[in-house]
Amino acid sequence: MNTKGAVIFDIIGTCFSLDKPRQRLVELGAPPHALELWFAQTLRDAFALSHAGSYRTLKEVLEAELPRTLKVLGIEADVQKRSHIVKAFSELEPQPEALEAFRLLTTAGWKLVALTNGSEDSTHKLLERANALEYFASIFSCDAIGKTKPHPDVYALAKQDVEGDVWMIAAHAWDIAGAACAGLRTAFINKEEKDYLGVYPQPEIIASDLVEAANQIVEGMTLTLR
Numbered sequence: 001m002n003t004k005g006a007v008i009f010d011i012i013g014t015c016f017s018l019d020k021p022r023q024r025l026v027e028l029g030a031p032p033h034a035l036e037l038w039f040a041q042t043l044r045d046a047f048a049l050s051h052a053g054s055y056r057t058l059k060e061v062l063e064a065e066l067p068r069t070l071k072v073l074g075i076e077a078d079v080q081k082r083s084h085i086v087k088a089f090s091e092l093e094p095q096p097e098a099l100e101a102f103r104l105l106t107t108a109g110w111k112l113v114a115l116t117n118g119s120e121d122s123t124h125k126l127l128e129r130a131n132a133l134e135y136f137a138s139i140f141s142c143d144a145i146g147k148t149k150p151h152p153d154v155y156a157l158a159k160q161d162v163e164g165d166v167w168m169i170a171a172h173a174w175d176i177a178g179a180a181c182a183g184l185r186t187a188f189i190n191k192e193e194k195d196y197l198g199v200y201p202q203p204e205i206i207a208s209d210l211v212e213a214a215n216q217i218v219e220g221m222t223l224t225l226r
Contacts, residue, residue, distance in 0.1 A: 004109045005164030006137075007217060008155075008179070011116040011123050012058075013039075014171040014189060015210070016092035016130075024085045029075050038062075038069040043174075046117065046148050055146040058117045062086055090122055094130040101210035102135035108218045114139040115158040115168075117148050150178020159184070169213050176203050187213040 009015050022035035042058070042065045049056055056064075066082050077085075105112060112135050116123050120141040127133040140158045142148045149155070155178065159166050168179035171189040173196050180186050180201035187205035188196055196203065205220075207213035 004111075005166055006111040006113050006159075006162040007105050007167045007169060007214075008113045008115045008158045008184070010149075010168070010170035010172060010175050011114055011126065012089070012092070012118055013192065014095075014169065014175075015098050015114075015132075016094055016126055018092065020091055020093060021085055021088035024088050028070075028077055028081060028085070030070070030073055034069065034073055037072075038065060041065050041069060043117070043148075047150075050142075050146075050148040050151060055148070057119060057143055058148075059086070059089070059119065059122075062089065089118070090125065092126055094126075094132060095210055097209050097211040098130070099132055099135075101214040102132055104211065104214040104218060106135050110217070111137045111162065113137060113158050113162075115149070115154065116140070117142050119143055150174055150181070152178070152182040155179055155182035155184060167217055169210065173197050173200060177201055187217065189213060 018035055018039065022032065025034045026032060042061050045065060046058060046061045063086055066085060070077055102112060114123055114127065114136050118141065120139050120143065123139050123141065127136060142154055145153055145157060147153050166184050167187060168176065168184045169187045169189065170176050171192050173188065173193055176186045176188045177200035186203040187207060188203040189209060190196065190206055191208055196206065205213055205216045207216060
């Protein structure tokens with residue numbers, strides 16, 4: 001029986017790499033940073049809708065945002081080519097160390113929970129393709145409540161029926177800030193964003209990858225119990 005608590009994982013960009021959609025953009029003639037521009041604007045506009053009291057799924061906002069991003073970059077792409085790029089989000093590859101991090105935490109007695117702005121179905125399929133589904137007790141999508149992370153109601157959704165410590169692991173500083181404001185313990189993966197924002201509540205752990213974060217959580221609990 002789990003007595004230690006739960007570790008909540010962000011999925012897109014944290015457990016799964018965004019290299020595949022980045023490569024498809026590059027193949028179309030876009031610069032390597034086009035992915036970051038497109039994804040950041042997608043998140044911004046999804047957050048804006050949610051904050052204003054409306055909601056659209058992440059896939060819908062990705063599809064709506066892509067033509068504008070390409071136009072800004074001076075790249076032309078028909079519907080078929082754009083669809084091919086968006087489809088890459090359903091084919092993301094796991095981070096190289098992801099399975100080892102999941103194994104470390106579950107072996108140590110932690111319950112793993114997936115919390116995503118993506119859909120529950122797409123997340124289930126990503127985890128299944130990566131042979132990682134068995135590690136996760138629950139998958140929660142923002143679609144279930146019509147609000148995006150970092151709204152506190154989303155983190156509350158993932159905290160339900162959990163006893164003990166609740167950690168959030170994410171590679172996005174805004175996600176870590178949202179989790180910290182919602183009362184979760186936090187571990188920030190700095191591989192992509194490098195630095196954490198000084199204006200945000202600070203994470204308890206800053207790690208270079210998922211295994212380092214997992215080890216620090218496991219070792220920290222071990223030290224606490226001594």
